Every structure is written in structure tokens, then in C-alpha cells.
Amino acid sequence: MATAPEYVPAPGAMAPAPYVVRERVQETADTWTLTLEPLDGESAAVAPGQFVMVYVFGVGEVPISVSGALDRPAPLMLTVRSVGAVTQRLCASELGAVLGVRGPFGVGWPIAAAGRADVVVLAGGIGLAPLRPVLLHVLERRAEYGELVLLYGSRTPGDLLFRAELELWRGAASVDVTVDAADLAWQGKVGVVPQLVAGADFDAASASAFVCGPEIMLRFGIQALLDRGLAAARIFVSLERNMRCGVGHCGHCQLGPTLICRDGPVYDYETAAPWLRVRAL
């Protein structure tokens, strides 16, 4: 079984560091990608799949997965959906605004577990954001991996993230996109993302899958991967609960015997499956 990287708390785990909003790109009607730079010094290196706690001063703090990490210090890219008081203010941040950032936290995607085998990325909705670093990582090292397959679903064509990049990625990866509903202007697939698994071109005997999205979609998507013959230990899933402190102290994000902020958010499905079947968790 592949093991996740060991958790190491970030140096700036408790005190928010000031970051400046340098760029703000609207992805969809309710989702923006913000590029942040630290007021002083360099951004912390963030591994694909890790998250940061972002503090909108005077409003509140939310966990946000990093959507642009490349294993090296770089501007912090966060793709945020405006769904609550904090994220609404976050998405409305003007260029030059200062936000507080703690982290990065948690363990990321164990991309090395894929070895030279095929990589399957299964994403639903905003779940593509934390998986974008996986795609970028593999695309930068294309010869080191087998087939790269992106299976992505969203509510409507207008809700698809990174649309320009989706077209670019088609050159080096198999990109299959579906939406829940569409008008006649949409020439792509209509259906749910787990349906894409059966027809995807990857070697289930050796491939690794990286999965993120709404938890209902996760369950059906993972079942489709298992039905294809993928081992549960090679299916990695990013989970979300009520992350608060980020360092495993407050206990709000407990999942079974683990704390998602510290031990996750990425788990292999063999480990996480028993907890996901417990409804109270």
C-alpha cells in the first residue's frame, strides 16, 4: 500500500502571515482564482493537495486548497467559490488587499505513488481546483508517467473551471468532460462524472487515481474506479470537514481516529473507506 507523506506542521502555523492580492480572475459566475504574494519574503512551498487557512480580517477564516502549487515557492494561487460570508468577501477582494494566510497544512497528493504508471484524475465541480496541481505536476514531468486521464464533471458548461487550460491539457492528456445539464450550444457530454470511468483509457492494474469533489460524487466515482479494477490503496481522495485550527489541536475536523487538517486532507481509499461508511462521521 502506498503511504502518504509524513505531516510536518508549517512554520507559520498559528499566526497569519500578510499576503497581498496580486491577481483576481473570475472562473465562473461564483468562483474566482486569486493570486497572492507575501507582503514580506517568499511564499511557503506548498505540496499539491495541501491547504491554507485564509483570514479575511474582521470577517473570518476559511480553509482553501491551493490550486497552483508546483512544489516550489511561487505565488499562492487559490480558487475560491463564493458560498458564505468569508468566501464572498474573499472573492470580492480588490487587487492590493491584504489577507492573512496560515499554513500550508496537511499532507498532499502522493503523486510519486503513481510511479511510471497511468494517472487518473477524477474531479467534480470545485474539486478540480486542488487537483490542478496534480495535473501540472504530471504535465511538467510528462515522460515520467504513463497515460494522464482527466475525468471532470460540473453542473453546467458555465460552471467548468479552467476552461482555457482544459483545452490546452488535451494536447498531453486524455480530457473527458461532462455536465449535469446543458442547452444546445454545448457539444460535449451530458451525464454524471462516474459514468466517464467505464470508457476511460487507463490500465486499472497499475494506475493511480486522484479524486476530489462533492462527497456523494466521490462515493459513486470511487465505486466506478473499483469496478474498473483499481485497487483501493491506489485511489487517493481529498476529504473535507470543518477545518479550523489547521494543526490538529481543536478536533473540529476529526474523521474516525484521524484529524483531516493534520492527517489529511488526502487519504488513500483503503484507509478512509471504513470511516466514510459511518454516517455520523
Add this chain to the structure above:
Amino acid sequence: MAVGSVSMRRLDEVLQEVPFFAGMTEAQLGLIAGCGSNAIFDAGEVLVREGDAADTFYVVRHGTVAIDLHSPTRGSLTVETIGPGEIVGWSWLFPPHRWHFDVRALSPVRATAFDGACLRGKCEDDPVLGYDLMKRFAQVFIDRLQSTRLRLLDVYGDGA
């Protein structure tokens, strides 16, 4: 639509490669193939119209079709797309044998079209074949129902 008849042997071979018919005996495939013919559609061409008599079903061999529904307020909406190896249409099985949706080719499509009345007759004459086919269509119903349920949940919405 262009329609061409093919030899029984050729269509038998085609059906053997379609997952929907996997495991059927040669005799059963022969009976089914006797009701089939090749069909070719251009991109944008409408295969069937809502309300028309449902006397056919299709196995898509190449290309993709969209199942559409027209709304007076929202225009035409695509509710599902169907790709290679998949089945289009079950209204031929159940009275009043009328299509409930439009079906439109999204790309050039090659399909096998089956005469519903012909196949219903063979199923009545051969209940073993009829029961086998019904089980296979039931699996298609289940898969489409699961997909529909997931979308009804609006899993990408705020509360899912």
C-alpha cells in the same frame, strides 16, 4: 438518415462486439440481427422526435447522440448524451410506443437500428429471449435512473 441492410453474418459479428449483447447465444444474436439494419446520421441530424411513434431503438457504434427535451421557457435542453456501445430508446418496448424525447446526432453517427415491432414479435414467440433482453434493458434503466438521481441531488450545489 442513410439506411443500409447488411448480411446477417456481418450484423451478428457487429452485435457480438456490443457490450449490451455480451453473453448472448449465437441463435439469440441471429434472431435479434434479423430485426437490425445499419443507420448513418450526419452531425445535427435528428434521429427521432418527441411524440413520434417509437418503432425503433439504436445501438450507437460510432459517435455521440444527445437526448433533448424542449422547454417553452428554456429552449431545448440536453438531458443526456449517449456514446459508442450504448443503447438509445426503450419506448418501443412499452405502450403507447411513443418517443418521450428528441434524439439528435452530436457528431457523425453510425448505429445499428432495430425494428421494435419485429423484435417484440420475436420476444413474444421466444420468452427466454424476451426475458434476457428485458434484463439487459433493465440494467440500462437502472444506470440511467442512477445518473438521473445523482443529478437531481445537484451535488455541485451549495447544500450537497
